[in-house]
Amino acid sequence: DAMVIQNPRYQVTQFGKPVTLSCSQTLNHNVMYWYQQKSSQAPKLLFHYYDKDFNNEADTPDNFQSRRPNTSFCFLDIRSPGLGDAAMYLCATSSRDRGYEQYFGPGTRLTVT
């Protein structure tokens, strides 16, 4: 089945130690998103790619970076994780051909020790 895959599902990192979360999709969608979701809160958009064009939300900290080497893959890099970065990170995709509804991956829960 076509889907959005996130690896790993659970990630533990140390304070200040860089970490990379990955997302892949088999839907061939042109838009990919990264969201941060803290407990009992709505997902907060960090950035999105429209094809190769990177769009950063104004309030996304510089500590967060992203790469999209091809249509299928997108990475979230946290350069120096702080305790406040512990959250669920959700990847999503969408396509103009599908009415722009978003398809979400299962998420990666990041713990910072």
Next chain:
Amino acid sequence: AQSVTQLGSHVSVSEGALVLLRCNYSSSVPPYLFWYVQYPNQGLQLLLKYTSAATLVKGINGFEAEFKKSETSFHLTKPSAHMSDAAEYFCAVSFTGNQFYFGTGTSLTVIP
């Protein structure tokens, strides 16, 4: 500013009772509207969407929502709640198709 408001962060209903989750948006232009459900430690799953076709939208798991432009609302309903409906529900709007704005979510509890 474009935004979406979900009234009621927690809703409890008895099993078999009507489910009503409220969503209002603020915009002069009708947006795309979505309802998503999220179970613990999982991603969001699309329940239904409105994209300027029929104002009454039917989704999965027996849910439906009605777009009311005059009230700028897109409330989610289900005639009879099931225990498996207990989850977090998010309303979302999009105006460009690229950026989505989520409501703060409503946690639904179903009482046996």
